[in-house]
Amino acid sequence: MKLIRKLMSLKNAEKIVYEHLYKYLSENKKIKEINIIEALNKISAEDIKSPIDLPYFNKAAMDGYAVKAEDTFGASETNPIILNLVETDEIFSGEAKKIFTGDELPKNADAVVMKEFCNEVDDFVEIYKGVHPNENVSRIGEDVKKGDVVLKKGDVINPYHLNMLASLGIKKIKVYDLSFGIIPTGDELISLDEINNIEKDINKLKGKIINSNSYMLYGLVKNLGFDAKIYDAVEDNKEKLKKAIKTALNENDAVLITGGTSVSERDITIETVKEMGDVIVHGVNIRPGKPFGFGIVDDKLIFMLSGYPVASAVQFELFIQRFFMKRKKIKIPLKRNIASELGRVDFVRVRVDKEVEPIRITGSGVISSLIKSDGYILIPENVEGYEKGELVDVYLL
Amino acid sequence: MKLIRKLMSLKNAEKIVYEHLYKYLSENKKIKEINIIEALNKISAEDIKSPIDLPYFNKAAMDGYAVKAEDTFGASETNPIILNLVETDEIFSGEAKKIFTGDELPKNADAVVMKEFCNEVDDFVEIYKGVHPNENVSRIGEDVKKGDVVLKKGDVINPYHLNMLASLGIKKIKVYDLSFGIIPTGDELISLDEINNIEKDINKLKGKIINSNSYMLYGLVKNLGFDAKIYDAVEDNKEKLKKAIKTALNENDAVLITGGTSVSERDITIETVKEMGDVIVHGVNIRPGKPFGFGIVDDKLIFMLSGYPVASAVQFELFIQRFFMKRKKIKIPLKRNIASELGRVDFVRVRVDKEVEPIRITGSGVISSLIKSDGYILIPENVEGYEKGELVDVYLL
Incomplete structure (x- = not known):
């Protein structure tokens, strides 16, 4: 029986993944210099200091x-x-x-x-x-003083930054540049292309689900300013999966596999990657998102994400998004108690208004909870939960 | 002497602009149906109801x-x-x-x-x-019930929506589709292209400023999922401005002019548009952003924005952004008092943490205040200000 015997802590897993991401970016110089206008919504790979005082005269x-x-x-x-x-x-x-x-x-x-x-x-x-x-x-320098940092490494370049950069005579900027191949896996997947009228086709879907994670992962990668390419879904078959991974690795810097990362007999993703290279992380003490894997094949990065939409979204957020992009953090009082298990990090989707409301959910597959949430709370391992009215850190999506 | 004699209230100005935007969108069917994957970050032009229960079986x-x-x-x-x-x-x-x-x-x-x-x-x-x-x-319908609205008209389509749409077998979606031409005006403008090394070129900049608003407006338009095209800067010359407006109108649905909207002798934008068509709004009781103009020429929309970066950003936010996209609103206590003038809507840029901190500023040209803010407060006309500790509505950027 296959088991994720020992779960890694989120902190350790993040450290390992981030170190490899950092190493890959530096060793492969995955940074490109582009015109500021093309840099909109991309991630700055450098601190930009103002070369002048702004205004430059009274x-x-x-x-x-x-x-x-x-x-x-x-x-x-x-x-x-x-x-x-x-x-x-x-x-x-x-x-x-x-x-x-x-x-x-x-x-x-x-x-x-x-x-x-x-x-x-x-x-x-x-x-x-x-x-x-x-x-x-x-007055001279009232807006910005020479040497002030106007854009930090890791900042997502927004329209206001473009105004600032242009005002300072800065024409080009270095941004991170990566490409991700996305491979959905699982015998149960059916392509959206096969559906013409879902009400009539509902019987085609007995025991199947539409391959929808690929679209989400595509969007998440694109919104980091990176290239994304979706590959055809692969059955739960090691040889076919190996072939797909090889192709995706050849064409991209990193591969996201979604599905087959748990411990069921059909879950072959981790084993397959092990046979091709190294699996460095498998199983993290978080919920949702426990069956996460990370490995290296041919010196490239392989992220093995859950097949469940919410779990894979959480894994993307924790292991990829947060490496590149700081989320805005605010403190708001809780609308009701949240319980959590000691020893595990809980990722709680919330809605924010004048209080933070945890979204009631029943499973890691509930896509509507992703759409309804506009932020999340991370409950650390050593905390059993939070009480109504407590001020908690909320990361805004 | 030219004067903005009577300032319009923000509410009235918004009403007029929004009605014309709405009319333009409907009469010209500025909506296109595209594959969901191309709809990432675009604005939905329809409510999407789920055609099925999800999951579709137990x-x-x-x-x-x-x-x-x-x-x-x-x-x-x-x-x-x-x-x-x-x-x-x-x-x-x-x-x-x-x-x-x-x-x-x-x-x-x-x-x-x-x-x-x-x-x-x-x-x-x-x-x-x-x-x-x-x-x-x-269980059947645990995630979404048949008929539930999963995406609302006006929602920006995010990666999680893509997951939901695909899961429901929805392949195509209607989004708003507009194109904006951007015309910067002002004798004082110098193109970023003319700057090679700003420290050495600083003398070129005596009495000049780099045309930076175009870049910001380009980014703001693009981030609404629309097409944007920047035109060459135009001097304060009516005939040249008319020619530029004509070209931009031919090639786009709407034109954003930045600069020349105030009451100085050099401010010719409003007069020029008046000679070409109708100026329906000129001067709004807001701060910053007072010298805003809106007009119709050849049945197309002309937005006349201030030449000041912050004022034009505020005008874009109030008259364009908010028409298409709801900002997330939260309630947080104020870190210190804010004063406001009765009879005027104040747009106050803020930083949000566990409290809301208004950003101290000295002018509507201070670009750094745009970069530092992550939200804003609108202080209504009938409010003289807010006190430290008060819970205020903050719109998150």
Whole structure:
């Protein structure tokens, strides 16, 4: 009888997988430099420091007149102060220069009086309202200082980052670059292509399930900014599986196999990979997601995921997603108690509002729980559960 | 002097823009039906109801033996119950059938005994542990019931949805389909292409800023699943702007113009669009983002956004993003007081942890505040601000 005899702790399993991922990325230089616009939603492989101060000069934040602020102190509607209009790049006490939003301030000017409070008369301007130093001015480095980190290694590049990078004159950026082959396994799988009208075809589905994990894994890989390729489903047959793995390994950096990782007689994935290379992790003390395997074949990475949708989603999250991308973590009070077993990490799908509500589920195959959740809690091994009202860490999806 | 004389309320402006967007989408059938895998991250244009129960039959959730639960009551290690092994599609009292995870239960069976608690001897199986009805069974409709809505109009299709859709035999889905042309305007703009080394080129930038909003808007449009095309920056010149708008209108459903929407002498965007068609909204009582314009030219949509990065990001969020995509809303206590002006909606960028921290900012041009925020608060017109500790609605980015 095949058994996952000793379950590895999540911490150890993550450490092993992450070390191999890191090693693979570095040794194979799986990083490419691309134009920033192509980097949207990809993962930065470098810290980006600002090469300059932004703004790079003191500039007007309003249309009006650049002045030395002290010249305007005390100005009011009944008692305007009159300054000489100049057009030079430098002003002196008693002078003002007409300026538009975004223009560089002339030397010595330290404030802008909004045009609404000014009146131009010949070569003079009447100032009806005093300004303090820096008023209506965007100062050098106010937004970003030279050397500030504006994007960190591991950040997903979003539209706002693109704005920042362009503003700093940064045209190219290094991102992680990987390709994943996805191999679904299991005699019970039927292809979506074979279904024309599911209500009429429902009898085709007796004892079968539609190969749906491939679509999810494809989406998860794509959303990390990586290439994904789905291969045809493979029966529970070692030779056929070996052939599929070989093809996928040739064409990709890593392979995701879904199905056949548990201990049933039909579960041949782990054994098959063992015969082709090394299985380094098999069985992790988490729920759901226990039957996870990780191995190396031909120096490439093989992730063996459960055939259950939720379990495979959890495994992808813990062993791949979280390596590349930090999830936003917030603290919110629990809506009701959650129990957990000591010695095991529980991955609890939740809905977040003003409280965190664990989603009631009955099995690791319940796909609707994935769709309903917008975050998750990880209950550590040494915690028996949390009580209603407790502030818990929620990772947002 | 040009003035935004009367500011429209956010509510009215949104109503007008949303109605025109809705009208445009319906009249022009800007919806396409595509394969689910291509629909990743696009916006569903339909409610999807499940055509079937999922699972579509009662199935084993474990490897073991399908039984009538009542036959096993009282079974224990010291007092096993012995059942006849059968291979039929229907079992009767006193019978059991070997079954694998995922297999359909034979008729009359209502539970599965895990194989660990069974021992096969010839044509019999010894049961060492009783099960209750439904134990180790995934019941029909447990995940989704026929008619349940699994994806709503307006939902962004994520990898988990793909799993659900495939599981239900749904191959194609209708998504919104729009194209946006992006026109940056302003004499002060310099193209990123002209910068080779920003530290050396810093003098080129005196009085100029790099055209960075185009990149952000491109990313924002793309992340709604739409097509985006960036056009060359246009000087503050009506004829040149008209020409650019005409080209962009010919090639797209909608045009985003960034810059020239305020009331400075150089701000010609609104006037230019007025000469080509109708400007329906100009000036909204929000901060930042006040100088927003919306118009119709040749029956197509023109969004006139501020030239300031933050203001244009806010305008995009309020008038485009939120039309298509609901933001996740949570309630978290405020870390410190926020003041707001009565009569105006304040859009406050925040960072969320166990409290909500408003990001201190000094101007609508501060791009770093966009990068630092992971959510925002909208302070309504009739609220003067919020106090530290108050529970506030935060929209997560």
